[in-house]
Amino acid sequence: MNKVKRRDFLALSAATPLAGGLLTGGTFLESHRATLSARERVRQRYFPNVTVVTHEGKKVRFYDDLIKGKIVTINMMYAHCADVCPMITANLVRVQRLLGDIIGRDIFMVSLTLKPEMDTPELFRQYMKGYGIGPGWTFVTGEPDTLELLRVKLGFTYPDPEKDKDDTLHIGNVRYGNEPKVLWSACPGQAPTAWLITALSFVTPPPLKRKLLSIAQSVRAAQK
Amino acid sequence: MYYNVFGEKVSRKRYKEMVNAQKNRRELIAARLHLRRDLLKMGLLTAAGTLAAKTGLSARAASLGASPLPINQPASPPTRPFIEPMPVMPVKVPVGSLHPAPTVEPNTAAGEGRTRPHQALTMFPPKKFYIVRQMAAPIQLSPDLPPSIMWGFDGMVPGPTYVARYGEPILIRNFNNLPEDNGGFGIPSPTTHLHNGHTPSESDGNPCDFYDIGQFYDQHYPNVLAGVLSTHKDEGGDIREAMHTLWYHDHRVDFTAQNAYKGLAGFYLLFNEFDTGDENTGFRLPSFPEFDIPMMFADKVFDEDGKLFYDLFNLDGVLGDKFTVNGKIQPFFQVHPRRYRFRWLNIGPSRFYEFFLLDKDNPNAKLPFWQISNDGNLLPRPVQVESVRLGVAERADVIIDFSHYAGKSIYIENRLRQVNGQGPVPPPNDLTPPGQGNLVLRFDVVLPPVEDHSRDPAEITKFYDLPETTEEPRVTRTFKFDRLNGQWSINSQFMDCQEPRFRIQQNSVERWILMNLSGDWQHPIHIHFEEFQLLSRNRKRPPVVERGRKDVVRLTENERLELYFRFRDFLGQYPLHCHNMVHEDHAMMLIWEITPEGDTILVP
Numbered sequence: 001m002n003k004v005k006r007r008d009f010l011a012l013s014a015a016t017p018l019a020g021g022l023l024t025g026g027t028f029l030e031s032h033r034a035t036l037s038a039r040e041r042v043r044q045r046y047f048p049n050v051t052v053v054t055h056e057g058k059k060v061r062f063y064d065d066l067i068k069g070k071i072v073t074i075n076m077m078y079a080h081c082a083d084v085c086p087m088i089t090a091n092l093v094r095v096q097r098l099l100g101d102i103i104g105r106d107i108f109m110v111s112l113t114l115k116p117e118m119d120t121p122e123l124f125r126q127y128m129k130g131y132g133i134g135p136g137w138t139f140v141t142g143e144p145d146t147l148e149l150l151r152v153k154l155g156f157t158y159p160d161p162e163k164d165k166d167d168t169l170h171i172g173n174v175r176y177g178n179e180p181k182v183l184w185s186a187c188p189g190q191a192p193t194a195w196l197i198t199a200l201s202f203v204t205p206p207p208l209k210r211k212l213l214s215i216a217q218s219v220r221a222a223q224k
Numbered sequence: 225m226y227y228n229v230f231g232e233k234v235s236r237k238r239y240k241e242m243v244n245a246q247k248n249r250r251e252l253i254a255a256r257l258h259l260r261r262d263l264l265k266m267g268l269l270t271a272a273g274t275l276a277a278k279t280g281l282s283a284r285a286a287s288l289g290a291s292p293l294p295i296n297q298p299a300s301p302p303t304r305p306f307i308e309p310m311p312v313m314p315v316k317v318p319v320g321s322l323h324p325a326p327t328v329e330p331n332t333a334a335g336e337g338r339t340r341p342h343q344a345l346t347m348f349p350p351k352k353f354y355i356v357r358q359m360a361a362p363i364q365l366s367p368d369l370p371p372s373i374m375w376g377f378d379g380m381v382p383g384p385t386y387v388a389r390y391g392e393p394i395l396i397r398n399f400n401n402l403p404e405d406n407g408g409f410g411i412p413s414p415t416t417h418l419h420n421g422h423t424p425s426e427s428d429g430n431p432c433d434f435y436d437i438g439q440f441y442d443q444h445y446p447n448v449l450a451g452v453l454s455t456h457k458d459e460g461g462d463i464r465e466a467m468h469t470l471w472y473h474d475h476r477v478d479f480t481a482q483n484a485y486k487g488l489a490g491f492y493l494l495f496n497e498f499d500t501g502d503e504n505t506g507f508r509l510p511s512f513p514e515f516d517i518p519m520m521f522a523d524k525v526f527d528e529d530g531k532l533f534y535d536l537f538n539l540d541g542v543l544g545d546k547f548t549v550n551g552k553i554q555p556f557f558q559v560h561p562r563r564y565r566f567r568w569l570n571i572g573p574s575r576f577y578e579f580f581l582l583d584k585d586n587p588n589a590k591l592p593f594w595q596i597s598n599d600g601n602l603l604p605r606p607v608q609v610e611s612v613r614l615g616v617a618e619r620a621d622v623i624i625d626f627s628h629y630a631g632k633s634i635y636i637e638n639r640l641r642q643v644n645g646q647g648p649v650p651p652p653n654d655l656t657p658p659g660q661g662n663l664v665l666r667f668d669v670v671l672p673p674v675e676d677h678s679r680d681p682a683e684i685t686k687f688y689d690l691p692e693t694t695e696e697p698r699v700t701r702t703f704k705f706d707r708l709n710g711q712w713s714i715n716s717q718f719m720d721c722q723e724p725r726f727r728i729q730q731n732s733v734e735r736w737i738l739m740n741l742s743g744d745w746q747h748p749i750h751i752h753f754e755e756f757q758l759l760s761r762n763r764k765r766p767p768v769v770e771r772g773r774k775d776v777v778r779l780t781e782n783e784r785l786e787l788y789f790r791f792r793d794f795l796g797q798y799p800l801h802c803h804n805m806v807h808e809d810h811a812m813m814l815i816w817e818i819t820p821e822g823d824t825i826l827v828p
Contacts, residue, residue: 038406038408038409041408042408152295152296153296153537155296155539158540159644170709171710172708172709173810175537181406185478186810187718188708188810189711191718195718195722198722202413220722
């Protein structure tokens with residue numbers, strides 16, 4: 001029996017897709033992958049470095065400017081969402097207030113819109129004002145195709161294509177992670193606030209971890 | 225040569241088509257061309273909604289009879305099936321003593337990560353001590369793939385097999401020797417659950433009891449029967465609660481799927497005076513280790529260059545396209561023409577299986593075998609079956625008599641269709657025709673005839689009686705498993721390590737109702753510590769193989785299950801959770817607690 005030659009399957013898996021011209025992101029020479037770091041593999045697969053627009057109206061690169069080198073939370077929402085988004089936003093606002101200047105210095109928050117055609121930087125600024133959202137939390141809009149690509153890459157989806165079209169069915173979770181350490185998980189946006197802070201402690205280095213855990217503890221103590 | 229996931233030879237052209245089809249769909253979607261209008265515009269979608277029959281596009285779908293993998297997931301490179309033997313895990317060897325000696329209080333000064341004292345260390349002093357290290361190691365799951373850095377107990381995937389006996393308490397000192405660099409997934413702060421030991425809470429491997437690199441954690445396993453300190457004090461526990469096939473695995477909150485997928489799992493076998501491990505005594509089941517073989521099923525997926533891949537942002541459930549048994553992709557296993565006991569365990573992270581035996585020369589022939597246990601608990605008597613369905617974490621001990629197949633090759637075939645994390649395809653389309661499923665393992669009945677002193681399961685009329693379920697429950701609690709805007713929930717709430725959701729009175733009986741009102745998700749639900757009896761599925765008696773004691777139950781679409789428990793002996797916190805590890809990690813879990821008083825919260 002012939003052994004499958006390594007270069008054969010590398011060549012195969014790099015085979016040109018039929019609709020060559022259609023493909024925008026994500027193609028690269030597979031044979032170079034063997035030398036890639038885990039971090040780089042994850043970046044290539046999940047964090048397209050597309051241009052997006054922040055609530056300040058600035059054009060930034062998704063990976064380079066919002067994710068790279070950071071501990072982050074990522075969620076999806078839209079300004080006029082009356083269903084689950086307001087509860088999740090309110091919960092994240094509580095997290096931001098409780099963590100104070102940790103947000104914007106050690107941990108960053110990113111909210112991506114599901115409705116880029118409606119959510120302008122201006123509307124986002126009003127939305128942020130309404131919730132009293134401080135610095136360190138970026139609201140992101142941009143080209144619809146770009147936001148759709150990010151939604152799918154970050155797994156805010158439903159396996160049934162019909163249900164996937166319903167924006168309320170797949171947006172409840174907040175991704176959290178430490179990009180350089182390649183630690184990624186997710187937690188319900190409606191989880192208890194103290195638990196959200198605890199989950200963030202899973203991906204933070206020891207001094208900050210202790211700080212987060214003590215904040216979470218004081219939140220619980222205050223509730224009792 | 226090229227093979228599809230069924231292990232069938234395919235032409236290079238066909239293989240190329242499969243890879244292309246998968247890749248194309250992924251990239252089409254990634255490029256946001258999955259919307260109907262776009263696909264129509266491109267001429268790639270017919271008006272009927274099927275993908276146009278362009279070369280490559282539908283090849284994989286056609287050959288799998290299923291839709292392609294999630295878009296962020298690669299198609300694994302080809303591997304040749306049945307070219308390597310199935311490994312059998314070595315038996316873990318105890319050490320003479322531990323330094324420092326185990327202490328009732330956590331030995332924080334020496335670097336122990338435990339936070340609560342041992343409840344029963346002095347009551348059931350360990351007779352054996354073990355040291356195990358969670359560590360990284362290069363693991364090759366197929367000779368056609370490069371080694372991947374995985375995490376294993378003692379660097380082995382699966383980990384070594386513990387062989388324990390009732391009445392012989394043990395203590396395992398776990399050292400976290402994992403690397404800081406996770407290689408792309410996994411978190412190096414583990415906690416090891418012994419599924420489903422009658423273990424005090426502090427040794428259970430609670431998801432919240434994880435510990436850091438460089439720390440250790442002593443786990444005390446009394447190896448006692450339920451009832452030992454309560455209902456059956458004088459007899460040393462209730463023999464009807466004996467458990468025999470357990471397993472251990474990482475249970476780190478929010479990261480269990482990543483860590484277990486990365487290799488942190490193994491078997492723990494528990495023998496007694498009836499299930500002795502010797503086919504000349506007791507129930508006379510095939511002898512360990514020669515004819516009593518644990519088999520761990522785990523589906524995996526590999527990157528384009530053959531490195532083990534985990535889909536980090538898939539919160540529905542992660543499915544592999546390569547089928548491993550005991551850490552090898554599609555191995556073969558040579559057997560003598562006699563009876564064997566196999567301990568089948570599905571470790572997921574998300575896939576369900578239904579295993580049949582297949583004779584490729586005669587695919588329509590029914591090849592019956594015996595199921596003797598469910599979730600490691602012997603059934604009242606052996607049941608002859610043609611297949612066994614296993615949700616994640618479910619176990620089945622089976623007896624296969626190869627004397628009928630001398631000189632032949634027989635396959636374990638998974639015929640259950642599953643295309644995403646929602647669970648298997650619902651009936652009536654759940655099973656593939658014979659010979660068209662996934663060939664997971666090949667038995668070669670080529671070894672010479674040997675004596676067989678094991679008892680023919682057809683002649684076994686009784687293992688253990690079932691404990692009675694007549695005592696009126698102290699409380700009936702209801703748990704609804706749901707997906708709320710994408711959030712995995714139990715009774716519309718989410719996992720929180722710090723807040724037990726209800727309290728069970730020590731030594732009391734409870735009835736739990738598990739509900740799944742979602743139309744399209746299935747959940748294998750696991751409850752730690754105590755075995756339950758499944759009284760009903762949608763108010764009907766469950767199938768005969770489920771009329772035993774269990775610790776995982778498949779909760780299918782629009783189903784209502786009724787469970788009967790007796791919580792005994794120890795105090796402390798334990799979880800209830802979905803064992804689709806991806807659902808579990810994203811909050812479909814809650815913590816409950818056994819206390820002297822308990823509460824009567826009906827919908828916790």
